[in-house]
Structures are given as C-alpha cells and as structure tokens.
Amino acid sequence: MTAVSSVLVVGSGVAGTATAILLAEAGVAVDLVELDPEISTVGSGITLQGNALRVLRQLGVWEEVRAAGYAFDSLGLRAPDPAGALLAEIPDARTGGPDLPATVGMPRPDLARILHARAAAAGVKIRMGTTCSGLRQDGAGVDVGFDDRSAGRYDLVVGADGIRSWTRRALGIDLEPRATGMGIWRAFTRRPASVTRTDLYYGGPAYIAGYCPTGEDSLYAYLVEAVQDRSALSADERLAVMRELSEAYHGPWDDIRPLLDDPSRVHYTRFETHVLPAPWNRGHVVLIGDAAHSCPPTLAQGAAQALEDAAVLAELLTSRDAVDQDLWDAFHARRHERAAAVVAASVQLGQWMLDGERGDVPGLMGRIAALVSEPA
Secondary structure, three states: OOOOOEEEEEOOOHHHHHHHHHHHHOOOEEEEEEOOOOOOOOOOEEEEEHHHHHHHHHOOOHHHHHHHOEEEOEEEEEOOOOOOOEEEEEEOOOOOOOOOOOEEEEEHHHHHHHHHHHHHHHOOEEEEOOOEEEEEEOOOOEEEEEOOOOEEEEOEEEEOOOOOOHHHHHOOOOOOOEEEEEEEEEEEEOOOOOOOOEEEEEEOOEEEEEEEEEEOOEEEEEEEEEOOOOOOOOHHHHHHHHHHHHOOOOOOHHHHHHHOOOHHHEEEEEEEEEEOOOOOEEOOEEEOHHHOEEOOHHHOOHHHHHHHHHHHHHHHHHHOOOOOHHHHHHHHHHHHHHHHHHHHHHHHHHHHHHHOOOOOHHHHHHHHHHHHHOOO
16 A cells, blocks of 8 residues: 555656656556656756666666766866876765666766656656646645646645746745855767766866766766856857866866867856755645755765655655655655755855865765765
C-alpha cells in the first residue's frame, strides 16, 4: 500500500521527472505538467556528481546517461599564467559509491530527453505546454485548475517548478532567491582532445575559469565574474565578451577559444540562492528541488540535491500508508539540513572569492563530499 494513489507533479526538470518515475513505478497514477511546450533541444551542459548518478541508477537510466555523457574521476587545478600550467590533479570523491564514476558531464537537453522517455515508459501522463491556474486543498487532497481550463483532484501535489516556483507563490510563501554577487558566462561547444575532465583556473579577470566535457564531441565552458548587468548585450556582443575574458586563460582554453563561434550557445546568468525553512509542505502540497532550495554551481550539487529530494519523497510516499505528520517529519529530517548544508557551502565558496579571503576550500569540499557520500 502507498500513502497516495494519485499525484500531480508540477515541473518536468530533474526533480519533478524523477519523482514522477519513482511513483509511477510503484503503481501511483501520476500527471506531470510542464509550462514549456516541448523539451528544449538547446542548452548548456550539466555536471552530475556521484550522488546524482546513484539516483539516476535507481531510476533505471544510468546506462543511457553513461552513453550520452562523459565520465571522469579527477579534478585539475591550473594557473592563470601564459602556459595554463597544471598545478594539481586531484582524485575526485566517488560520492555515489566505488562502482560509479566521480562525475559525469552531459548536455542538459539529453538528460531531459532520457528522463522524459523513462517517465512515459513508466506510465506517467505528461502534459507539455500546461501549468496550474489554481490550487484548493482540504484534509484529503487537492483540487487543481489548469490553464487549459481542465481540472483534476489529487492526493498530493509536488511543486518541482524551479527557482521561480509558481507553486511556492500559490501557497502564499513569501520567499525570493537572493543574488550572491557573482555572474557566470556559459558556452556549449565542441570538445577538443585536450579536455578530458573539469579543470579550474582561479584568478585573472574572472574568479573562476573552467570547463566540463559533456560527451565525446561536446563540452561546456564557463567564466565566473562579479555580477554585472549584461542584459543589453546582443548575442554577438555576449560571444565577444566571453571570448575576451577567456583570453587570459591558456592550456586547454587555447583549444576551446576558437570553438566559441556560435552566439546562440552563449548565456549569462547571475548566481542566486535560497533555502525554504522547514516545512517544505503546506498540507498536501510539497516543494522540492529548486522550488525549495537553490545554490550557486560552485559545488555542482544542484541537480544532485534535486534528485535526492525526489528519491526520499518517493520512498516515503510508497512505503507509508498515509500522508501525515510522521511522513513529513521523516522527509524533512532527511532532506532539510542536508540540502541547507550544501547550499551554505556553495555560497561560502563564492563569498571567500568575493572577499578575497583564503578560506579552507579543501576542508569545506571534503566535508560536503563526506556528507553526500552517504545516501540521503
């Protein structure tokens, strides 16, 4: 017996789609609605740490992820000097266990397509180009109106609709992400042979210059700077600015720079963060993933924490016989403090750079690796 027989998941990112898959596999009737009309075919890359891979294996998509992505087990540190000198190659923690790589990079659209296909095969009813227009709940469930004028009733609604969550606002939760003071340039392009793992360069005109291989023929490169208003730049100007910033970095960056040739593949976003204090639910509506917590990508744990939310929530909903306070207490005990610690560490890494402070980066990263190596 499960605690729910019908669930609406709002948002088809990694948190929402993973939740839908796990519930549908347990026999729950799941509707998944997504505002975007189709899965995007463009986008940057995503870095998946071992604890994310552990959940993807649970979802039954690990082999597809491995085939579509690029696995590696070390992290390089390079100097912002004329040679891009390699300062250290550090074995990366296998936080998903010894039988999974430390890290896989892959294109975001490929991960989305793999998860959507798995959800459809599990029996999830996916409605693209659809979102909610209203929620009304009582002690037994939630009545939901949709923007296409249809309606439904569910035992539970899962708000996995991102950092600007409609569901969070609909619940009357007054919480908005705050800017951390950093902005990031990202570009998706071809992978030169010299890029076989993530390398990080600290210093120079950017706080961080790095790249991550995402496949045999692709990578994403990024440059982190003090946040600026870049909104007035044209696509060609954005490409020119990113190329100019990258001129200070060498080694494999010298192979990447000529490949930065498509303005449509260059994007700029600011780092933002928030953590919703527990509880993340209001009655029979619960927030997970970026709707509940978001962190800058300094530890590459955003997707992993979203996937952990999904795994824990689905486990509790399919192993209990009621949506009650005991279930929510168990969920928050396993997720709130852990996610908050990852967010705080991600923000701290950036703050040390903004303040010009030499913090204990290895110690902080080691603590988080130890934390997430244990299943949520």
